[in-house]
Amino acid sequence: MSVLLSARGLQKQFGARPLFQIDLLEIEAASAYVLTGINGIGKSTLLRVLCGLEQAQCAQLEFDGQPFSLQPYPRVLRDAIVYVHQHPVMFASSVPANIGYGLAARGVAGAEIDRRVDDAMAWAGVSHLRHSRPATLSGGEKQRVALARARVLEPKLLLLDEPTANLDGAAREQVMALIPALIREGSSIVIACHDRDLIGLPGMQRLKLRDGRLHLR
């Protein structure tokens, strides 16, 4: 397996308090990881650092074999890495416009956006929500729209922050069902979670944050 992303000496601190100090983080291409650890240990922060929403020190960063620095966050990483919030927010526009947002930002032509959005909506099982107001979607529906909104960009690395937290019953099952499909499509995925069913999915590698260190199991 080729290494997609490797970060050496990745450190994050809030003021004087160190949150984590990771000697080596390696994400292989087309691989899936769960990132576990107790609340407040820095799982979300690590994902947010990787997608450039938070700053951190990194001694050496490579992506797809090319060296990069974290600051300023490089465009190549921005285009290749997508982060999905634990509680995703919807833009007020419309459900299809939400899913096509990243494609529009990349300058993809309108007809192509429509085609890929239709495909992504069918994939996420949200085609019936086409005319719903985004603000009125349930938590599970928002999560599925957010997954479609990320998947449509075909990111090399997808970072999901507790995608099933606070969902139960059918909503949780529907979100759970999308994860193996995402993994099969060839993106690398890192999922921060506590969900045993997600941790137990076949082919999952396990990263654990403990006492500011990262352990691969």
Place this chain on the structure above:
Amino acid sequence: MQLTEAIRDAFILLFSGDHVLWQIIWVSLKTSVVGLLAATPLAVAAGYAIGSHRFPGRRILIWLAQAALSLPTVLIGLLLYLLLSRQGLLGGLQWLFSQPGLIAGQALIALPVLIAFTLAAVQAADPRLAETAITLGASRLRVMLTVLHEVRFGVMAALITGFGRVISEVGSALMIGGNIAGETRTITTAIALETSKGEFAQGIALGIVLIAIALVINAVLVLVQGDARSAGVVS
């Protein structure tokens, strides 16, 4: 009874289509709207930048914008007067006692109102909106437009409040415009002048127009906020 006669004359002036009166109203509306629109792009961009970014001096800018809200408009008028007078820095423009000068004053007065209200709306926005736009690959400009679209009701409230402030101010309009009939005489400067001459009818007629404008723009604000609530934008 002098007051009842004055009020009766005021309504006669209003509904007889009195040319002088309606010209004053037209000058007021025109300079207020143009001044407001001239200030809007810069003010909204500045409000967004201050509201959404952390940088040294940010709190000083917030403090200044909010303090500028409580400046009397005569002071802004004085400042602009000094700039526009013949020896002033911008004296070459020859804007003193002209509509462009009047508009510049309205824009200066609207600026801090628009900045402070846009800033408050952007600060109140869910930070995940900008983060989502960023992680989906939006450029800085697209992130800004997306966030401003999300807080559009707040920006509209800023515009409506700003309009209310410029249409009702008298200090700067009097000093910069000079209250020249048919040119820079606005609703408020005309009321001040007519009242000082003991002519109440025109003053009352213009007062009625100002009240009507206040009622209409605030009705728009109430409607906009009602829509925002039903759209789930504000709780």
